[in-house]
Each structure stands twice: as structure tokens, then as C-alpha cells.
Amino acid sequence: xxxxxxxxxxxxxxxxxxxxxxxxxxxxxxxxxxxxxxxxxxxxxxxxxxxxxxxxxxxxxxxxxxxxxxxxxxxxxxxxxxxxxxxxxxxxxxxxxxxxxxxxxxxxxxxxxxxxxxxxxxxxxxxxxxxxxxxxxxxxxxxxxxxxxxxxxxxxxxxxxxxxxxxxxxxxxxxxxxxxxxxxxxxxxxxxxxxxxxxxxxxxxxxxxxxxxxxxxxxxxxxxxxxxxxxxxxxxxxxxxxxxxxxxxxxxxxxxxxxxxxxxxxxxxxxxxxxxxxxxxxxxxxxxxxxxxxxxxxxxxxxxxxxxxxxxxxxxxxxxxxxxxxxxxxxxxxxxxxxxxxxxxxxxxxxxxxxxxxxxxxxxxxxxxxxxxxxxxxxxxxxxxxxxxxxxxxxxxxxxxxxxxxxxxxxxxxxxxxxxxxxxxxxxxxxxxxxxxxxxxxxxxxxxxxxxxxxxxxxxxxxxxxxxxxxxxxxxxxxxxxxxxxxxxxxxxxxxxxxxxxxxxxxxxxxxxxxxxxxxxxxxxxxxxx
Numbered sequence: 001x002x003x004x005x006x007x008x009x010x011x012x013x014x015x016x017x018x019x020x021x022x023x024x025x026x027x028x029x030x031x032x033x034x035x036x037x038x039x040x041x042x043x044x045x046x047x048x049x050x051x052x053x054x055x056x057x058x059x060x061x062x063x064x065x066x067x068x069x070x071x072x073x074x075x076x077x078x079x080x081x082x083x084x085x086x087x088x089x090x091x092x093x094x095x096x097x098x099x100x101x102x103x104x105x106x107x108x109x110x111x112x113x114x115x116x117x118x119x120x121x122x123x124x125x126x127x128x129x130x131x132x133x134x135x136x137x138x139x140x141x142x143x144x145x146x147x148x149x150x151x152x153x154x155x156x157x158x159x160x161x162x163x164x165x166x167x168x169x170x171x172x173x174x175x176x177x178x179x180x181x182x183x184x185x186x187x188x189x190x191x192x193x194x195x196x197x198x199x200x201x202x203x204x205x206x207x208x209x210x211x212x213x214x215x216x217x218x219x220x221x222x223x224x225x226x227x228x229x230x231x232x233x234x235x236x237x238x239x240x241x242x243x244x245x246x247x248x249x250x251x252x253x254x255x256x257x258x259x260x261x262x263x264x265x266x267x268x269x270x271x272x273x274x275x276x277x278x279x280x281x282x283x284x285x286x287x288x289x290x291x292x293x294x295x296x297x298x299x300x301x302x303x304x305x306x307x308x309x310x311x312x313x314x315x316x317x318x319x320x321x322x323x324x325x326x327x328x329x330x331x332x333x334x335x336x337x338x339x340x341x342x343x344x345x346x347x348x349x350x351x352x353x354x355x356x357x358x359x360x361x362x363x364x365x366x367x368x369x370x371x372x373x374x375x376x377x378x379x380x381x382x383x384x385x386x387x388x389x390x391x392x393x394x395x396x397x398x399x400x401x402x403x404x405x406x407x408x409x410x411x412x413x414x415x416x417x418x419x420x421x422x423x424x425x426x427x428x429x430x431x432x433x434x435x436x437x438x439x440x441x442x443x444x445x446x447x448x449x450x451x452x453x454x455x456x457x458x459x460x461x462x463x464x465x466x467x468x469x470x471x472x473x474x475x476x477x478x479x480x481x482x483x484x485x486x487x488x489x490x491x492x493x494x495x496x497x498x499x500x501x502x503x504x505x506x507x508x509x510x511x512x513x514x515x516x517x518x519x520x521x522x523x524x525x526x527x528x529x530x
Contacts, residue, residue: 025092025103031133032091032154036084038127044080093152095163098170100140102150114150116170118142120319120344124160124312131310136160140167164314168300171316198302201373202362204292212289212364213282215330216338289363296376301341303360315360318528319343321498322468323374325383329461336364339373342498374467381453383467388446388457392489392505395445399438404431437461447503449514452521454494456501470521472496478511494518 086106093102099115123139130136136157141149152160204212290307299317304310324340331337341360362373371384408431415423437460446457449470456466477493484490490511492503503511 025094028088028091028093028152029133029135029154029156030088031130031135033084033088034129035127035137035153036087037080038129039087040080040083091153100150100152100163102152112150114140114142116167119167119171120316122164122167122314124157124164124310126157126306126310126312128308130154134158136310138163168298168314198295198297200293200295201301201376202292202294202365202369204289204305204363204365206286206290208364209285209289209292210282211334211336212338213285214278215328215334215336215364216285217278217281217330285363292363294360294362294373301360313360315341315343317377320377321472321496322466322501323377325370325374325465325467327459327462327464331364331462334364335366337367337370338363339365339370341377344497378453378467378469381467382450383453383455383465386448386450386455388448388455389506389510391442391445391447391503392487392507393442394483394487394489395442395505396439398483400435404435404438445504447506447514449517454514454518456503466501468496468501470518471525471527473518473522476515476518478515480508484508 083106087104090106090109091102091104093100095101098117099113101114102110102112104110119140119142121139121141123141125137125139126135127137134157135154138152138155138160139149140151287307289305291310292305293303295302295304301315301317301320303313303315320341320343322342324342326338326340327336339362341362343360362370365373374381374383408428411427412424415421415427440460441458444457444459444463448455448457453467453469458464458466473494473496475495477495479491479493480489484505488508489505490508492506492511492514494501494503503514
């Protein structure tokens with residue numbers, strides 16, 4: 001238990017207000033008005049699709065009466081200002097020695113009461129407009145539900161750091177139960193947190209972030225999304241070029257140009273299309289991971305990063321569910337790895353804006369750096385040298401011979417009967433590419449295990465390695481279709497607090513073995529998964 005004197009130990013360094021744990025309701029800094037303003041504007045932009053019909057319906061009327069724009073604009077601005085002020089006015093919080101309470105909301109009141117010993121994650125968010133005022137957002141959440149997240153939107157950063165230290169101390173002093181040889185032992189590592197020095201594990205340079213932006217560029221997904229608008233985009237670009245005296249029809253005329261000129265034009269055009277998207281990806285990487293630092297304090301990892309908005313995420317090591325080592329095809333060429341520390345996932349967390357900022361991702365690290373971090377989290381892992389078992393070749397037979405090939409034959413026959421056989425000249429390469437992807441996925445799939453860990457390998461042109469402790473498994477699923485049952489195969493799904501992973505087309509006896517041994521580990525160890 002904590003000493004009663006601890007309840008008055010937190011004091012901020014602000015000159016205009018003394019903040020302390022004194023059971024009194026307190027208001028946040030006036031800088032929060034900016035925070036609520038940005039929040040309202042973001043919601044309006046996010047919901048603009050719902051008001052587009054009203055804008056279209058009233059456009060003709062507003063066009064005939066342009067003076068109506070001014071009162072409408074003033075009304076919208078007025079509503080925003082009133083909403084921002086009321087959100088600020090009704091936001092209050094109070095701290096005691098054991099919990100934090102937050103009241104917020106104007107019409108729909110929200111009251112959160114969060115005990116310190118239930119807090120699993122401590123995060124700081126510092127938007128760029130908070131920095132001159134030395135303020136930050138303090139975000140606290142539990143492993144149970146995203147509805148239990150508590151957010152103090154504007155407090156002094158020094159005071160927020162003191163609250164963080166207090167919460168960590170409370171969690172550190174909470175007894176943990178560990179089973180050893182059928183004996184239950186209560187361990188209370190008194191003051192071990194305060195006696196531990198924060199150690200920097202990894203930092204990322206600007207060059208590393210540029211490489212990350214290049215290697216993780218999702219340009220093809222972006223171009224696929226633009227596919228329906230290619231004709232309009234091409235017409236728009238053609239009109240703009242024609243307006244400055246460039247004749248695109250003559251420029252790309254095949255009859256008047258040699259093959260090398262056409263190839264050069266095509267290469268230049270491709271480069272001009274990809275360059276701005278690639279630069280956008282690099283800029284996004286710098287914004288997200290600028291000044292990246294991963295450090296460790298006691299049994300907790302701390303990630304700090306961000307250019308416009310600084311983020312600090314604190315994750316307890318016991319909450320780590322899985323490490324994922326990711327490499328896209330360009331990462332493989334550049335010999336870089338993206339390492340993820342997956343923790344407990346709250347329901348609906350992936351649907352929340354900014355959920356990616358809650359994760360610990362170490363971007364574009366080298367092989368030795370990656371393995372050092374994995375070894376720090378899982379000291380006894382064998383990910384670097386374990387031999388993976390391949391899944392059954394029946395995976396290829398089913399997907400290629402029984403699914404893809406019949407579809408191709410059917411489509412080809414239909415095109416030939418309708419005298420459109422020329423379409424096969426570009427359709428056939430597409431089917432060949434899909435077949436290559438299926439083959440590469442089969443080749444990448446693999447699994448391995450030892451006494452403490454399960455390892456999974458997957459991917460296509462890139463490759464991901466997943467490693468997690470057996471005792472963290474929460475559920476297993478053994479699946480068999482008629483096809484799999486006939487060949488004594490199964491699909492195994494393993495569910496952890498961070499989500500599920502699948503191992504397809506493995507021998508059913510191996511599937512039963514993995515399930516039995518893993519569940520035995522869960523029952524025998526009796527260690528907490530969080």
C-alpha cells in the first residue's frame with residue numbers, strides 16, 4: 001500500500017495555477033480551446049460527405065442569392081465557437097491518490113473514473129500549437145475496453161509527467177501473482193521502478209525515415225483507387241498541356257516516333273506520376289516518426305516520435321503479445337526491417353482515429369538492430385536460427401488447379417465465343433501474376449515452435465515473421481473443410497489479446513499437437529497475459 005503522504009506529492013511547475021492531488025475538481029488550461037477547435041473542424045471535414053447533398057440541393061438557391069452565404073458562414077462560425085467554449089467549460093478532472101476522474105460533454109455528459117492500478121497504457125500527445133505553452137494531452141487507458149480511455153486534453157507537461165510517474169509507481173507496487181512449481185508467490189518489487197534508469201534502445205535518423213517512406217510507399221494502392229478517374233485525369237492533364245502549347249497527340253504518336261523515344265516518354269511519364277506520391281509517402285514517414293526514440297524504463301517500453309504532434313506511448317512489457325518482423329520486397333532489397341510490438345487490442349481500437357499512434361513500431365532498422373530488440377523483449381527466442389516447416393502443397397493444388405484455372409478457362413471460352421479473343425492478350429498476364437502471388441504465398445508460409453514460443457512466417461514478395469509466447473494464447477480454433485479432412489489436413493487459428501493468426505494446410509496431427517502443448521503451457525504456467 002502507498003503512504004498517505006503520497007496523495008499530495010504531485011505539483012506542477014505552472015506559475016498561474018498550482019495543481020495537486022487534493023480531491024478537488026480542476027479545469028484544464030485555456031490552450032485547450034485550440035484543441036477543441038481543431039477537433040470540431042476535423043469532425044466537420046470527416047462528416048462533410050453527409051452534408052454534400054444539402055450543399056448541392058441549396059447551391060442553385062444560393063447562386064441566385066449570393067448574400068445568403070455571409071449569414072450562413074457567420075452562423076457556422078458561431079456554432080463552432082459556442083461548441084468549443086462549452087466543451088472547454090464543462091471539461092473537468094480530479095486526481096486522488098488512487099484514481100483519476102474526468103467529466104466532459106455538453107449535452108451528453110461523460111463521467112470516467114479510472115483507478116491507477118487498472119491503467120495499462122500511458123500516452124502523451126503534444127500538438128505543435130501546445131509546445132509554446134509547455135502543455136500536452138495525457139491519455140490513459142485499460143486493456144478492457146476503449147470506452148475506459150481517459151484523456152486530459154491540456155495540462156502542463158511537467159505535471160503530466162509527475163502523474164505518469166505516480167501511476168507507474170502504483171502499478172509497480174501492486175502485487176503480482178506468479179505460479180512456480182505449484183506454489184503461489186506474491187512479488188512486490190518495492191521501489192524498483194524509481195531505482196531504474198531509462199535506457200535508450202533505438203533511435204532513427206532522418207535518412208532512416210526517408211528510406212522507410214520509400215520502401216513502404218503504397219503507391220500501387222493509391223493508383224488502384226484512382227483507376228475509375230484515369231480518363232478524366234488524362235483529359236484534364238491533356239487540356240492543361242495544350243493550353244501551354246504542348247501537343248500530346250503529336251508527342252505520343254507511335255507512327256512518328258522510334259521505339260526508344262516512346263519508351264523514354266513512357267518512362268518519364270511514369271516517373272512524373274510516381275514522384276509526387278513517393279514524396280508524399282516520405283513526408284508522411286517524417287511527420288510520423290521524426291525524432292524517434294525507443295527506450296526502456298524498468299519493465300516498460302517508451303516510444304517517442306512525431307514532428308507536428310509529438311507522441312509518447314508507454315507500454316508495460318507484460319502487455320506485449322507478439323513481435324512482428326516485417327519486410328516488403330523493397331525492404332528486402334534495402335536490407336531493412338520494420339519491427340512491431342503488438343500489445344493488447346481494445347475492442348474497436350482499429351476504428352479509432354489515430355489508433356496507429358498507440359502502437360510501438362520501429363521503422364527501417366537493420367538486421368542486428370532488429371534481433372537485439374527482439375532478444376530484449378523475448379530473451380529465449382530462437383527466431384534468428386529456427387527452421388520453419390512448410391505448409392502442404394495441397395494449398396497450391398486447391399488455389400491453382402481447382403479455383404484459378406477453371407476461372408481462367410471459363411473467362412477465355414466466353415471471350416472467344418464473343419469474338420473478343422484479343423482481350424486475352426492482357427488478361428492472361430493478369431492471371432499469371434495472380435498464380436505467381438499464390439505460389440509465393442505458399443512458399444512463404446511456414447511455422448515452427450519450441451518450448452516457449454510459436455513462430456509463423458508468411459508473405460508473398462515480402463515476408464513477415466511473427467513470434468509470441470505460448471502462455472499468452474487465449475483461444476485456439478481447429479478447422480477442417482471436406483477437402484482438408486479428406487487429406488488429413490487442417491487450418492489452425494490462434495487468438496491472442498492482440499488478434500488472431502492463422503496457419504493453413506498443416507497436418508492435422510501437428511495441429512492437435514500445437515493446440516495441446518500450447519493449452520498445457522497456458523494452464524501450467526498460470527502467468528498473466530497482461
